[in-house]
Amino acid sequence: MCCEVCKTNFQVVKFREHTAKYCSKECLGKANGIRSKVQYKKRKVVSCNNCQSEFEKKPSEIKKFNFCSVDCMGIFYEQSKMFSGENSGTWAGGDIDYYGPNWRSQRRKARERDYFTCQDCGITEEEFGQELSVHHIIPFRNFNGNWEKANQLSNLVALCEYPCHRKRHSKMNK
Numbered sequence: 001m002c003c004e005v006c007k008t009n010f011q012v013v014k015f016r017e018h019t020a021k022y023c024s025k026e027c028l029g030k031a032n033g034i035r036s037k038v039q040y041k042k043r044k045v046v047s048c049n050n051c052q053s054e055f056e057k058k059p060s061e062i063k064k065f066n067f068c069s070v071d072c073m074g075i076f077y078e079q080s081k082m083f084s085g086e087n088s089g090t091w092a093g094g095d096i097d098y099y100g101p102n103w104r105s106q107r108r109k110a111r112e113r114d115y116f117t118c119q120d121c122g123i124t125e126e127e128f129g130q131e132l133s134v135h136h137i138i139p140f141r142n143f144n145g146n147w148e149k150a151n152q153l154s155n156l157v158a159l160c161e162y163p164c165h166r167k168r169h170s171k172m173n174k
Helices: 025-041 070-080 103-113 161-172
Strands: 044-047 054-057 133-136 156-159
Touching: 103 133, 103 156, 133 161, 156 161
Parallel strands: none
Antiparallel strands: 044 054, 133 156
16 A cells, blocks of 8 residues: 555555555644645634624534634523523423412422432432422423412422423423
8 A cells, every 4th residue: 555645655454455545643644734724724704793703614614603702602692582581492481480378388398308319310409509499290380370289299309400400391391
């Protein structure tokens, strides 16, 4: 075989004789360098959708929205509300501010019953550093305001807020 970079003849094992192109890692590195320079020349200048600064991207990476950093992306999405409220993939119809007069006591009982431990990942409140959330297994809104049924202990489970409680809500909306 003849190396595509240095033109030196080299030998390879039989199963690689149709795929081998380079005699060494050094020649492979040189070939990759040459390839990357060619690819770099194809890059396009785009503007950040948040701060309007210009930067380069490969054509295959250019999207409808382009950002110079993760911070700029976060600021843009927060200000535009593009993924919040009704635009969120986990939107379920708005917040419910009141779960009935027994909510606080039922919430405490559910956390006690679950030994102050997230029932999905097993982290304790002590390890988590704050009280666990209490999740309605069947969503509260499905009970049409009947808080007594919605807040039965059999319908409540203790979960850490992130990621377990958020995962439960994401699964409900898919």
